[in-house]
Amino acid sequence: MGINNENMNKNVHVKDLLIKDYKETWDLQTKLLDEIVALKRERRNGSVDIVTPNHFLFVEHSHVYTLGKSGDFNNLLLNENQLKEKGATFYKINRGGDITYHGPGQIVGYPILDLENFFTDIHKYLRLLEEAIILTLAEYGIKSERSEGETGVWLDVGTPFARKICAMGIRASRWVTMHGFALNVNTNLGYFDNIIPCGIRGKAVTSMEVELGEKVSEEAVKEKILKHFKSLFEVKEFIK
Known part of the structure; x- marks a missing residue:
C-alpha cells in the first residue's frame, strides 16, 4: 500500500562524519534505519x-575490507596476520555485492532513505545512485558508464582497459536503504591488490587522481555529488 503524498518527506539530513571507524559507522546506519522502520510501523498501526x-552520510574509513552477504570469502587474499601488517580490518556485512575496500582518499556515501518518500523501486534507486556519480565524474572530464550485470561505475566498458572507479552495494528493509557507494578519489589503489574486487577477476580499479594525473579536492567532489543527487532524487532541501 502506498503512502499519502502529504506524508512524503523529500528533505534529506546531510552529515559528513569525516574519518570514522567502519563498525561505528555501520552501527550508526543501523540505528538510523531502525528508527525509520519503527516510525513506519507506528504509522501502519494508525499514527x-x-x-x-x-x-x-559522507565518511572516510580507515583501511577496511568488507564482504557482502552473498560474497565469497576466498576473494580476500590476505590472512589475519597479513591484515594486521597492512593496518586493515575485515567485516562480513549485510549489504549486497561481494568484497570491496574502503580507505583514505575514498568518498563513501551512505544514503539512509525511506524510499516511500521518493519511489519504491530498488533497481531505479541503484541506477540513480550510479547516475549521480557518472554526472559528477563528467564535470571533471571523466567519461564513465555502467557495465551490464555489474553494479557500480566503470570506465572503458567493453574494452581490455575496463576499470572500476566506484563500487556500490546496498541493503533495504521495508523500503529503507543503508550502505551505498564508494568513489575512489585519491585512493591508494595498492590495497585493491589484496582482494578480487567485487569478485570479478581480470578487471582493474582506478581513481580520479589516476585518471586526471593530480590530486582532487574531495570537498568539491562531495558538493557535486550532492548537487546531482538532489536533482535526480528530486530532493526538496538538504538539511545540514
Whole structure:
C-alpha cells in the first residue's frame, strides 16, 4: 500500500562524519534505519500523521575490507596476520555485492532513505545512485558508464582497459536503504591488490587522481555529488 503524498518527506539530513571507524559507522546506519522502520510501523498501526526522515552520510574509513552477504570469502587474499601488517580490518556485512575496500582518499556515501518518500523501486534507486556519480565524474572530464550485470561505475566498458572507479552495494528493509557507494578519489589503489574486487577477476580499479594525473579536492567532489543527487532524487532541501 502506498503512502499519502502529504506524508512524503523529500528533505534529506546531510552529515559528513569525516574519518570514522567502519563498525561505528555501520552501527550508526543501523540505528538510523531502525528508527525509520519503527516510525513506519507506528504509522501502519494508525499514527497516520507520522513523517519519516531521510539521511545522507559522507565518511572516510580507515583501511577496511568488507564482504557482502552473498560474497565469497576466498576473494580476500590476505590472512589475519597479513591484515594486521597492512593496518586493515575485515567485516562480513549485510549489504549486497561481494568484497570491496574502503580507505583514505575514498568518498563513501551512505544514503539512509525511506524510499516511500521518493519511489519504491530498488533497481531505479541503484541506477540513480550510479547516475549521480557518472554526472559528477563528467564535470571533471571523466567519461564513465555502467557495465551490464555489474553494479557500480566503470570506465572503458567493453574494452581490455575496463576499470572500476566506484563500487556500490546496498541493503533495504521495508523500503529503507543503508550502505551505498564508494568513489575512489585519491585512493591508494595498492590495497585493491589484496582482494578480487567485487569478485570479478581480470578487471582493474582506478581513481580520479589516476585518471586526471593530480590530486582532487574531495570537498568539491562531495558538493557535486550532492548537487546531482538532489536533482535526480528530486530532493526538496538538504538539511545540514
